[in-house]
Amino acid sequence: MIARLSGLLDSVSDAACIVDVGGVGYLVYCSGRTLRGLPRPGEAVRLHVETHVREDHIHLYGFLSAAEREWFNLLQTVQGVGARVALGILSSLAPDELFRAIASADRATLNRCDGVGPKLAARLVTELKDKVGGIALGPVATAAGTAAAGEAAAEAGGAVADALSALVNLGYRRADAFGAVTTAARALGDKADVPALIRAGLKELAQ
Numbered sequence: 001m002i003a004r005l006s007g008l009l010d011s012v013s014d015a016a017c018i019v020d021v022g023g024v025g026y027l028v029y030c031s032g033r034t035l036r037g038l039p040r041p042g043e044a045v046r047l048h049v050e051t052h053v054r055e056d057h058i059h060l061y062g063f064l065s066a067a068e069r070e071w072f073n074l075l076q077t078v079q080g081v082g083a084r085v086a087l088g089i090l091s092s093l094a095p096d097e098l099f100r101a102i103a104s105a106d107r108a109t110l111n112r113c114d115g116v117g118p119k120l121a122a123r124l125v126t127e128l129k130d131k132v133g134g135i136a137l138g139p140v141a142t143a144a145g146t147a148a149a150g151e152a153a154a155e156a157g158g159a160v161a162d163a164l165s166a167l168v169n170l171g172y173r174r175a176d177a178f179g180a181v182t183t184a185a186r187a188l189g190d191k192a193d194v195p196a197l198i199r200a201g202l203k204e205l206a207q
Contacts, residue, residue, distance in 0.1 A: 032091030104178030
């Protein structure tokens with residue numbers, strides 16, 4: 001089972017790349033985000049790889065970050081999400097953006113991803129909201145914590161939930177507002193009231 005490839009980038013197509021490892025060219029399917037981040041052909045490249053073995057084929061899926069590979073696997077635990085749809089989602093949303101969308105139940109953002117309709121967006125939120133805490137999230141882990149932490153904060157006197165609603169009503173995207181308010185709540189503590197959270201949240205969104 002191939003878990004990582006290190007070699008020279010041979011070529012890039014719309015959906016995949018070829019990595020030359022010791023004279024052997026490996027065809028690796030990638031998200032648009034990973035493809036856009038690849039070096040120029042002929043330069044060194046290292047990809048985290050997920051290997052899918054089927055009766056009629058062996059496919060390699062490559063990612064520049066371990067977080068993206070983890071999300072690729074997690075997304076496919078949801079009914080209706082296969083490798084193609086998972087890559088489409090990851091082409092549209094970075095791991096931290098995907099985390100915020102699920103943690104804040106931002107179905108509209110998920111619905112904009114290739115291959116995701118309203119029903120699938122709802123399933124993604126429902127089935128993944130309790131699973132995202134253990135995944136490699138990068139910077140968002142510091143800013144927003146886990147989905148469970150966000151929900152717990154929202155229930156603490158309703159202040160976070162009210163501040164989140166206020167920012168959404170002001171026109172901010174739910175996922176962005178969620179990240180700003182939860183960051184403000186962590187900084188201000190559980191005694192912060194709604195106006196303080198709104199002011200701090202607005203400062204976060206302005207940065």
